[in-house]
Amino acid sequence: MxxxxxxxxxxxxxxxxxxxxxxxxxxxxxxxxxxxxxxxxxxxxxxxxxxxxxxxxxxxxxxxxxxxxHLRLAGIVIGVIDRTLVANAVDLTYRVIGKQSITPPPDADNKEMADCIRKLVLATVEQLPQGIELSTITLSISGLLDKPNSLWCFTSRWPKLKNLNLKEALSDQPCSIDIIRNLDAELSGIQINEKHAKNENSLLLHWGEGIGASYSADGVIVNKSRGRFCEIGHWSLGNAQGKPCTCGNHDCLETVAALWAIGEELKKTFPSLALNENDVADQLSKVDPMQSPVLTEGLKQVLRVTTNLCKLFFPDRVILTGPFVQNPLIFSKFVMAFESASLLDNQERIRVSVNSASMQDEIIGALHQPLESGLQRLVESSLQHEHH
Ligand SMILES: [Zn+2]
Known part of the structure; x- marks a missing residue:
């Protein structure tokens, strides 16, 4: 050696x-x-x-x-929950040692968003223990990214934001700035936490405020290095209803199934429903979803798209996340749909699981690579140290 x-x-x-x-x-x-x-x-x-x-x-x-x-290096991950940016700072055990949040206005443009992110980072850095070195800030975000150029190209949550250069926005920070699709981070974190086998192919499906997926084949998350993949929420249904979508097109899957699209209609059946991902998960887990016509139709369309995805990817494992799948009946409909969609009699069953709404997986998935490389660089540079 x-x-x-x-x-x-x-x-x-x-x-x-x-x-x-x-x-x-x-x-x-x-x-x-x-x-x-x-x-x-x-x-x-x-x-x-x-x-x-x-x-x-x-x-x-x-x-x-x-x-x-363990307090030698810190990493900060900035994620999106509903319309709020949440920053978590962790040490080298991935324990959370600081947490801050900020809610940019819905009409925030590039400048306003960059200001919000800078404010959030400053507040989080202030919470760090004395002497700890900030190694990375990773933005774990939804929408379309251009990862090689560190651009946040588009997000339906802040429609005025366009091609925001995140490296530039945080250029005053003396650490590495990374960006990752939040679903890729979540899938990567689940694989690390649950120690999945390398040769296992996993599909992660998120159904909530928006709809999207991430896919890992032979231990590698597909298109992770580019930051755009599997935007199934914007697959066209071709149902000629003319419903406008947040992406600018019409009749995307999200227009009949995403929380942003069906929330108000859902409240007609379940009036006490809170229309944010965090609270709605708990509430939806306790209702009969089939009482709501809009949810029944949304479920049908989400099931159709995901069973089709399974014929594209042939995953060994499907991980369902977001508020809707916390409902036991909805979850069982997914399990049944995957079973009946199997093309081969002797095909091994797809393992289906639900992931909790906690951010822990996303934090580890987003920070693991940059923080471990930061430590590696530090170990390397210690070779040059004089000591007696
Ligand atoms: Zn769309």
Whole structure:
């Protein structure tokens, strides 16, 4: 192994809690004690590892133990909930150490949105513990992105926003700026948290304020690096109803099924319904969805599109997210639809699950790559550190 690989191995060993002394490190990695001391010295002088000395009990030398400095780097992820931007800051254990939100007005243009994002970042950075270094800000957003150019091209939630350059908007921040489609982040986080097998193909379907999907084949999320994929909410139904959609077209799937389109009509059947994703999930889980004609029709169309998607992708697993699928009857309709859509008698059953509304998966999925690369760069640069 190269010196850098050794250094990384030492860092990971202590981070995982598998070694707390030089002796344990040497044993685990079969390294000589002088080599271990040098590597540990590098990591300690970069403040990646910390050395803790406890006074001796009685006679003898003080005992020293090593610990990983989880507060060495922070990452901030900015997500969208309904029409609010929510920022979560995490340390290297992905524990949330700061949280702020801001609600840009519905008619926010590029300038106003950029101002809102900057304000949100400043407020979140202020909450960070002293001495922690901000490594990345990742924007986990909905709509159409141009990831290579860091552009937020379009979102139906703020229709006046167009091709907002997020790297430029946050150019005063001394850290990496990344963007990711929120559904890609959620799927990626679920795969990390649930330790999915690499060869498993997964389709994530979100049905809520908007409708969209993300797909992972052989451990790779399709089109993740471009930031646009599977905009099934804007697939045309061709039903000639002439219903305008937020994207500027007519008769998209969203016009008969998205919360933004059917919310008011839903309230005719369920008058106490709150029309935001967070509250509506809990309320919808307790009603009979078939009482509402608009929901019955919406479900029919969403099922039709998703079963068609299954014939395109042949996923091993379908993960349903958003408020509607929290309803047990709606969930069972999905399970039945996938079973009856199977083309082969002996085809393995698709595993269907519902993901909770928590942001934890999205946070890990959005920050894992940039934050781990940030740590890797830090470990690399510690090689150059002088120490004694
Ligand atoms: Zn549309």
């Amino acid at each position: 190269s010196q850098l690989e050794d250094l990384q191995a030492v860092s990971e060993l202590v981070r995982a809690g598998l070694a707390t002394t030089r002796r344990e490190i040497g044993k685990a990695l079969s390294l000589r004690s002088t080599t271990v001391s040098e590597l540990v010295g590098n990591l300690v002088s970069s403040d990646i590892l910390r050395e803790n000395t406890t006074p001796p009990r009685g006679r003898g030398r003080p005992a020293t133990s090593l610990s990983f400095n």
